[in-house]
Amino acid sequence: MLRAVCDQFWDAGYTATSLQDLMRVSNLGKGSLYAAFGDKHELFLQVLRRYVASLDRTLRRSIDSAPRAVEALHSFVMMPAGDPDGVAARRGCLLANSTTELAATDPAVAAEARQAYEGMTAVLADGVRSAQAQGDLSASADPVGTARALLAAQQGLTFMGRTGMDVETLAATARSLATELLPTSADHRDSMSPPHDPGVPDRTRC
């Protein structure tokens, strides 16, 4: 049921989602919603936290389980161009959408966003260190700096997807950014069969 609410907020945004919408998608009465969550804002925060937690878990697992960390980093950047049709791309990311909509005025959302992105930076930095240890990435690069660059690039791609850019162009741009920011990865991937491709994590659900 939280999933349905999440979808609603994701598709329409926070302010554009009315209580009627929430009642419709949750099959719950107004009173029940308020008894269970207390507030529209509180309900939203709960959904957002759930989303962020899932996001973080997915990324961490992808980084940890990849036989070569650089592959996980690569598919992280490719994520926004993941779905064949452009539907998920045009949806963007609930956290990113909420940040642009609310972060400037809503301290709770701002805090959630900052914390989430710092967490993702840390996970990505771990991935960079792993990739360096595995010889797939130049050892001279600063792991945290590289992680921030990867994150910024991925968020930029997410945004470009939301502008309606067609998926092929988006994927090409993503590939370009990934190979540019993970310089030596291409050479390695050339000489490798695709073992245990972590693929693009499914972000169409929350």
Place this chain on the structure above:
Amino acid sequence: MLRAVCDQFWDAGYTATSLQDLMRVSNLGKGSLYAAFGDKHELFLQVLRRYVASLDRTLRRSIDSAPRAVEALHSFVMMPAGDPDGVAARRGCLLANSTTELAATDPAVAAEARQAYEGMTAVLADGVRSAQAQGDLSASADPVGTARALLAAQQGLTFMGRTGMDVETLAATARSLATELLPTSADHRDSMSPPHDPGVPDRTRC
């Protein structure tokens, strides 16, 4: 006066801006606003188009007037980290904010956004070609593809600024992305005095 309205939409977003807000910042009565612009939506579109036009003009001029195009490309990427305090960074870009807020549901805004970003891609691609002709960029790279990567990176940085990331970190990330995506520019800049630094275009006004 359109500037004041622009600021209001920029700071609060479209839906979060009420007619009372518009009356306040414009010092105009409700009827006058409707007589002059017909509609809240129409007024917003007018402001947005003005903003996009100014954006496009600024970028084009920066690219054309730079003695070395690669410098203009570099400062384009650095733009989101331009202001010393993080105020402008946290504001983001009116077009980007509006796109994430409305593009999914408002066809007019979606069209405006797509058109604007295609235009910027074209201008950036021109810059890339110039830089290639001037020997500052590898001639083998696809100009349009590079332009799209630069644009995505810049938008990603704009977004990271909106999350509240401190300006120093933002600037470092921007520098990292710029040098990574404009590979040979660093070498040249080393041997160059900073002639006619186009600087970071001022995007705190519309």
Place this chain on the structure above:
DNA sequence: CTTATGGTGGACCAACCGGTCAAGAACAAG
């Protein structure tokens, strides 16, 4: 069966939304 209980739905509320419109202020022409 009766009764107690707690979760549920929707009537209801004040506030505010975007939008309309008639009354009147401001001003130029004569």
Place this chain on the structure above:
DNA sequence: CTTGTTCTTGACCGGTTGGTCCACCATAAG
């Protein structure tokens, strides 16, 4: 000054918002 025209104002409208609250009912204990 009078007159005619333009522009501005704020009262007003129906509709919708987020939020409150109470009547109701399904269930389970006795």
